[in-house]
Amino acid sequence: MKLLTVLYLGLLLCLGASLPLGDVTSADGGAHDATLPDRCDGIEFDAITPDEKGNTIFFKGEHLWKGFHGPAELSNELFKELDDDHNIGHVDAAFRMHNPENHDEHDHVYFFLDDKVFRYYNQTLENGYPKPIQDDFPGVPSHLDAAVECPKGECAANSVLFFKVTHDALTGHDVHVYDIDTKLIKTKTWSHLPVCTSALRWLEHYYCLHGHNFTRFNPVSGEVSGNYPKDARHYFMKCPNFGHGGDYKIPKCSEVKIDAITTDEQGKKYFFAGPIYMRLDSHRDGLHAFPITSAWKEMINGVDAVFSYNDKTYMIKDDQVYIYKSDAHNTLIEGYPRTLKEELGIEGHVDAAFVCPNKDTVHIIQGSMIRDVDLSATPRAVTRDFPLPFSDVDAALCSQEGVDVFKGPSYYHYDNAFTLAVTRIAPVPEKITPAMMGCQE
Incomplete structure (x- = not known):
């Protein structure tokens, strides 16, 4: 890392x-x-x-x-x-x-x-x-x-x-x-x-x-x-001894490895890697990366997985779940963080998590398994799980176009979450492009 x-x-x-x-x-x-x-x-x-x-x-x-x-x-x-x-x-x-x-x-x-x-x-x-x-x-x-x-x-x-x-x-x-x-x-x-x-x-x-x-x-x-x-x-230029100055270079797409990716209900699309995050829907203003703590101040050690649901952003790190209001200030909801067991009824390391548009199920990837949790239920618990044709997943995102599962500089595309769950042979991996992540060829 x-x-x-x-x-x-x-x-x-x-x-x-x-x-x-x-x-x-x-x-x-x-x-x-x-x-x-x-x-x-x-x-x-x-x-x-x-x-x-x-x-x-x-x-x-x-x-x-x-x-x-x-x-x-x-x-x-x-x-x-x-x-x-x-x-x-x-x-x-x-x-x-x-x-x-x-x-x-x-x-x-x-x-x-x-x-x-x-x-x-x-x-x-x-x-x-x-x-x-x-x-x-x-x-x-x-x-x-x-x-x-x-x-x-x-x-x-x-x-x-x-x-x-x-x-x-x-x-x-x-x-x-x-x-x-x-x-x-x-x-x-x-x-x-x-x-x-x-x-x-x-x-x-x-x-x-x-x-x-x-x-x-x-x-x-x-x-x-x-x-x-x-x-x-x-903030608005790279200068030595100011802000984020230093002689750094934009990574090549072949070097990209993300920790999490999500789209909120306002259409804002974020990816997370190490200590930074980037808005991917902001191409009209250019693509810019910031410390995660500048928007979600409690996330001082990065994230393992992130998903959005009901105008809230769920951030998972180790065995803790942080839930933020998706407002201008990204306010941490009172009483959080809570443990994975308390909030989602699961234990163990989470590799990726995603919610599809207008759905109440969060799909959680742990190792070579994908587990479904009904977010509308109380208490929350795993309703079903399926094996995956691969492991060591970095992140996953669901949109109207389908599900993308990211692994290193590549990703696997599925038509929907059901196809991801029941398919036993992985599709041909596709390469992350500059248009997707702002990386270099």
């Missing part, structure tokens, strides 16, 4: 692209020209946005960084038209459009320079751009400070938040909430926020970046909960 820990810590906030630009090693994890800026020195970014592929792009002056690690490069080498007419040397604000009803706009990236807007897709400027901001976003002011997308469900409608300081202020913004469908604007004043020079939506949370710090805020009310500001170098 020590090897796995090293391999998977390499995923911690370092899945962005990097381009070597010279022969000087940067603090940010790559070789580059010594004249280029280093964001690990503590930079106040002009703009931040994800692109259509989930890579997060950071802008400062005439430079940008693509991803959470790697050296700087010139902005106009990737987006060559940005300086053609303006010679401004910076981007005021940027965001990725969330408008699934309009495929001509959805996932396209908008850059704002003075009173002009540029729209790109796949690093290509679209026809008709640049154009005045008012042509695309009537009522939105020029010389913006920051912008960020806000999908319906997180805001009242598919919206864009535009930040603009309208007077000489040390804190606070006028925030222009632009409704994408109606093109109407509501203006709010959030005087409690710092002056945001950039803003970012990342994994359904919203961040105001200011100086080398950030403050997380509610996109509807602007409310700030928690201890802020925090240093962005601990």
